[in-house]
Amino acid sequence: MEHTSLLERILRGMALTLVVIFFMFPIVWIFMMSFQTNETILRIPPQLIFEPTLANYTALVTGKLMTAAGTLDIAFMRNLWNSVFLSVTSVAVSLLLGVPAAYAFARHKFRGSEDIAFTLLSFKFAPALLVLLPLTLYFQKLGLANTYVGLIWVYQLICLPLILWIVRGYFEDIPADIEYAYRIGGHSWFATFRKIALPLAGPGIAAAGLLAFIFAWNNFVFALVLASADKQPVTVGALAFITSSGIQYGQISAAIVLSITPTLALALYAQRYLVEGLSLGAVKG
Amino acid sequence: MASLELKNIVKRYKSQTVLDNLSLTVADGETLVLFGPSGAGKTVLLRLVAGVIDPDEGKIFIGGDDMTDVDAEFRGVGMAFQNFALFPHMSAFDNIATPLEAKRSSPGAIKAGVESVAKLLKIAHVLSHKPRALSNGQKQRTALARALVGSPPLLLLDDPLRNVDAKLRFEMRLELPRLLADRGATVVYVTQDYKEAMALGDRIAVMSQGVIRQLGTPEQIYREPANIEIARLFGDPTINLLDVKPARDTRGIYVGLSNVQVHLAGAYDAAVGRDCVIGLRPEALSFVEEGIPGAIPVTVEAETPLNEKIVTLVRTVRGREILVSRPAGTPGRSEGKVHIAVDGKSALLFDHASGDRLGSKNVVTLRNGEAA
Numbered sequence: 190m191e192h193t194s195l196l197e198r199i200l201r202g203m204a205l206t207l208v209v210i211f212f213m214f215p216i217v218w219i220f221m222m223s224f225q226t227n228e229t230i231l232r233i234p235p236q237l238i239f240e241p242t243l244a245n246y247t248a249l250v251t252g253k254l255m256t257a258a259g260t261l262d263i264a265f266m267r268n269l270w271n272s273v274f275l276s277v278t279s280v281a282v283s284l285l286l287g288v289p290a291a292y293a294f295a296r297h298k299f300r301g302s303e304d305i306a307f308t309l310l311s312f313k314f315a316p317a318l319l320v321l322l323p324l325t326l327y328f329q330k331l332g333l334a335n336t337y338v339g340l341i342w343v344y345q346l347i348c349l350p351l352i353l354w355i356v357r358g359y360f361e362d363i364p365a366d367i368e369y370a371y372r373i374g375g376h377s378w379f380a381t382f383r384k385i386a387l388p389l390a391g392p393g394i395a396a397a398g399l400l401a402f403i404f405a406w407n408n409f410v411f412a413l414v415l416a417s418a419d420k421q422p423v424t425v426g427a428l429a430f431i432t433s434s435g436i437q438y439g440q441i442s443a444a445i446v447l448s449i450t451p452t453l454a455l456a457l458y459a460q461r462y463l464v465e466g467l468s469l470g471a472v473k474g
Numbered sequence: 475m476a477s478l479e480l481k482n483i484v485k486r487y488k489s490q491t492v493l494d495n496l497s498l499t500v501a502d503g504e505t506l507v508l509f510g511p512s513g514a515g516k517t518v519l520l521r522l523v524a525g526v527i528d529p530d531e532g533k534i535f536i537g538g539d540d541m542t543d544v545d546a547e548f549r550g551v552g553m554a555f556q557n558f559a560l561f562p563h564m565s566a567f568d569n570i571a572t573p574l575e576a577k578r579s580s581p582g583a584i585k586a587g588v589e590s591v592a593k594l595l596k597i598a599h600v601l602s603h604k605p606r607a608l609s610n611g612q613k614q615r616t617a618l619a620r621a622l623v624g625s626p627p628l629l630l631l632d633d634p635l636r637n638v639d640a641k642l643r644f645e646m647r648l649e650l651p652r653l654l655a656d657r658g659a660t661v662v663y664v665t666q667d668y669k670e671a672m673a674l675g676d677r678i679a680v681m682s683q684g685v686i687r688q689l690g691t692p693e694q695i696y697r698e699p700a701n702i703e704i705a706r707l708f709g710d711p712t713i714n715l716l717d718v719k720p721a722r723d724t725r726g727i728y729v730g731l732s733n734v735q736v737h738l739a740g741a742y743d744a745a746v747g748r749d750c751v752i753g754l755r756p757e758a759l760s761f762v763e764e765g766i767p768g769a770i771p772v773t774v775e776a777e778t779p780l781n782e783k784i785v786t787l788v789r790t791v792r793g794r795e796i797l798v799s800r801p802a803g804t805p806g807r808s809e810g811k812v813h814i815a816v817d818g819k820s821a822l823l824f825d826h827a828s829g830d831r832l833g834s835k836n837v838v839t840l841r842n843g844e845a846a
Contacts, residue, residue, distance in 0.1 A: 366559035369526040372546040373553045374620070375576030388563045 216449075223442035230438045245443035261432060264418060265444055268426030272448065275412075275422055276405040279341050280398050283348035288394060291353050292386060295360035296368075306353070313350045317410045320346070325414055335417045343411045348401035355400070359393030360386060399459045403452050423448040476537030476550075476627035476660055477502045478523065483532035485518055485684075492518050493529070494684040505654055505661040507675030509668065509707075514681040516664045517556070520630045523662065525549045536628055547576065552626035552659075556633040558617040560605040566592075566616045567601040573624035591619045594653070611642040622657065629654070629661045635670060647673050668708045672696070680704050698822075702829040705753050705822060711785050711797045714754040717826065720745045729823075732770045732790045736816060741833050742823060749826035756785065756799035758817035761806045769813035772796065777808045788814065 193201075222230050224241040249265045294306045324343065325334065333339030363386060371381045387394070409424040416425065427444050430437040478500040485493040492515045500506045508516040521527045523534060525546035534542045541549050552573070560569050567588055574584045592598040595615040600608060608616060618634055635643045651674055654661050665671050671678050672692040680688045680695060688700035699705035705713045718729040720742060727745065728737040729752055762769050772788040775795070779785075784806065786798045798814060800806055823832045 364557065364559065366555050366557055367561060369521070369524070369546070370553065370555060370559040370617075370620070371561065371572060372526065373524050373549075373551060374573040375547045375550075375624070376572070377547055378545075380576075385561060 219442045219445050222438055223446045225439055225442075227435070227437065227439050245439040246447075248440055249443055249447065261429075263426075263429050263440075264421075265423070265426055265429075265447075267419065268421050268423045269447065271416075271420055271426075272406055272422035272424070273451070275337065275340055275344060276402050278337070279344035279348050279405045280352075280402045282341060283345055283352045283401055284394065284398055286345075287349050287352035287397075288356055288387075288390075289382075291356035292360050292382060294353070295357045296365070306357070309353055310350050312346045317346075321410065321414050328415060334415060335420055337420060340412060340416055340420060343415060344405050344408065346411075347404050347408055351401045351404060352394075352397045355397035356390060356394055359390040363389045395459065399455055403456065406448075406452050477535075478628060478660060478662065479535040479538075480519075480523070481533040481535070483519070483522060483529045483534070485515075485522065485527070485529050492684050493522070496532075496684065496686060498679060498686065498689075500660055500662060502660055503658055505651075505663060505674055505676045507671040507678045508662060508664045508681055509666070509671040509675075509678050510681035510687075511707075512666065513683075515684040516681055517632055519681075520553070520632050520662060520664055523628075524551055524553050524630055549628075550626055551628040551630055552621035552624060553630040554617045554621040554632065554634045556636050556664075558605075558613045558637070560613060560616060560620075562605050564604070565601065566597065566603050566605065566608065566612075569605065569616055570601075570619045570623050573620065573626075577624065587623055588619075591623045595619050595622075610638050614638050614642070614646075622653075625657065625659070627659055629657070629659045631661065631663045633664050633666065635665070635667070643667075643670075650674060668710075672708070680707070698831065699753075700831055702751060702753070702824045702831075705824070705831075709755060711756045711799060713822075714756065714759075714796045715751050715824075716754070716794055716796075718750050718752045718823075719747065720750055720823070722746050731816075732772075732792055734768060734770050736768060736821075738821070738823065745823060745825075745832050750832065751824040751826050751829075753822035753824060754796070754816060756797040757783075758821065759796065759798045759814050760800065760817065761798070762813050762815040764813050766813070766815065768815050770815070771811060771813055773811050774807060774809050788812070 221237075221239075223245055224243070225239055226242055226244065229236065229239050249263070252263055252266060253260055294302055328334040328339050331339075333342065367389075368381050368385055371385050372378065376384070406422075407424065408422070412420075412422050412425045413428075416422075423444065427441055427448075430441045430444065478498075480496060480498045483493050483496045484491070496515075496519070498506075508519060510516055518527065522529050523536075525541065525544060529542065532542075533540060536549060536551070560566075561572070564572075570588045570592065571584050574587050579587065588601070589598060592601055595618060597612055597615045597619065600612050600616075603612075605613060605616070614634055614637065618631075621629060621631070635646055638646070647670055654674075663670075663674055665674075672695075675692055677689060677691055678695050679686045680700075682703065688695060688704055690698070695704065696708050699708065702715065706715070716731065718731070720727050720729050720738065722728075723735075726737050727742045728735045729750075730736075731752075764771075770790065772790050774786060775789050776787045777784060778787075779802065781802065783799050783801055784804075786800075786806065786808070788796050788798055790796060796814075806812075824830065825832055
């Protein structure tokens with residue numbers, strides 16, 4: 190049993206509070222900015238007390254941005270939908286491809302299996318910009334530039350290695366004897382995969398899917414180069430708030446709040462799985 | 475019902491040969507025990523038969539059919555794993571039901587099949603539990619039930635009593651032979667426990683380093699072990715092994731034990747003058763009065779009363795330690811200088827260099843020697 194004195198507990202509490210303030214400050218500040226006008230945001234010194242306004246959110250939802258130079262159309266809601274669509278579809282495709290592949294890598298040591306698995310992982314090492322230039326040229330030739338299909342394909346670079354390596358670790362953790370027992374019982378390898386391996390690796394697959402979703406959602410550079418306005422996700426769409434008449438801090442903040450809400454909600458909901466998934470991925474690396 | 479035949483099986487992992495040109499036949503309805511230390515290749519052999527790993531060379535026949543390249547699900551065998559290998563996300567009922575589901579049995583037939591085997595194994599009351607809510611003994615019975623439920627003609631049991639407590643192991647050792655005999659199935663049973671091997675096996679195959687060292691009935695393995703290693707593995711307390719050099723006189727071949735000449739009856743001509751090891755089972759030694767021919771003087775060092783027998787550690791005049799075992803309740807001295815005699819039936823002679831048993835295939839007989 191661990192005994193802690195009162196002083197120790199107070200000090201620990203203070204330290205924790207400091208850490209939380211340090212990490213939460215930007216998010217809290219952005220949240221506050223999203224309820225202010227550009228004038229109150231830019232006032233020096235900054236003020237903690239202000240009159241909240243919903244103007245920023247209204248502008249985002251209606252798609253009409255009022256600036257000093259006039260009214261500007263913005264496609265924020267469209268961008269938000271693009272983000273949802275691109276992330277969900279990419280993760281779904283990645284799961285469809287990555288989970289069976291992870292199973293193969295975990296269970297069958299064929300010639301070159303480690304090399305292939307590592308090559309897939311190495312996609313995550315390569316700087317995105319390095320890949321993008323040739324990719325753009327190819328995509329334009331193939332007619333994939335500025336299409337959902339093309340974007341989802343490129344998003345596999347983000348999602349697939351992540352899902353593959355995390356889920357592989359989970360599959361490797363299932364004792365092979367359990368699968369042997371099912372097969373000896375008279376079931377095919379596919380039935381074994383469906384009825385034994387998939388349910389047992391379920392939490393890992395869920396964690397990997399959530400992580401991949403967050404990474405896909407947060408992606409900026411692929412979409413910036415490969416998508417035009419009507420296919421852009423929110424990460425790129427937020428650039429529209431840097432207008433000729435100045436940066437719309439209020440709207441940017443509101444946009445950020447709206448765009449991090451889904452991932453934040455997901456992360457909070459699946460916190461336990463996420464931590465498990467991350468640490469397991471790290472151990473099994 | 476199905477016989478099992480393995481022909482010239484070779485299995486290698488990287489450069490290591492796990493099974494080395496192994497051949498084995500198990501008759502229909504027979505229970506064969508694979509016995510040997512860990513790493514002997516017993517489990518690998520079982521998995522080859524089950525079809526979850528493939529041999530590098532050789533053929534596997536089940537019921538006369540070549541099953542070497544047949545997938546595990548079509549071999550029709552039942553297997554219980556040492557680590558139970560239960561499906562953690564299914565209830566005990568669903569675990570046991572899986573082989574029946576594979577046969578596309580009707581829900582009613584599945585329920586009846588599972589319940590009858592569960593009743594037989596006394597786990598009917600825990601069928602709704604998940605494996606993590608079961609005790610080790612219940613897990614072991616669930617695993618066994620899963621192997622039995624489809625009435626497979628060939629049963630593979632991989633040390634199923636390894637991970638259960640001593641009491642349950644003893645109970646199951648009594649129950650299993652009847653259970654297996656009732657099923658009429660051919661059984662290959664892996665164990666590291668010689669008592670289990672003796673209790674369950676019609677025949678025992680003693681394995682080490684991927685080779686079958688001896689194959690025979692429990693009686694044969696105990697009475698005529700092929701070498702020192704096997705003699706040492708079977709028997710509790712372990713066999714006494716003493717270095718001797720057999721010599722010949724007018725009355726035949728004899729060994730000297732503490733200056734007492736003990737004559738051997740057997741075809742030991744080749745052993746004369748060679749370094750040998752004599753093996754004396756503790757229960758083949760008895761305490762005798764001084765002056766009886768063949769009485770060997772010893773000093774009692776310690777005495778351990780077990781429930782059914784008393785084991786005495788004695789020291790010979792040359793300082794060699796010997797264990798003597800006698801049934802509880804029989805007279806004996808617990809201290810001081812005493813004499814022991816060698817029983818004529820179970821002394822064994824081994825070659826010192828190779829460890830192989832010398833002499834004929836028949837039970838070695840040994841006459842009580844007389845002082846020269």
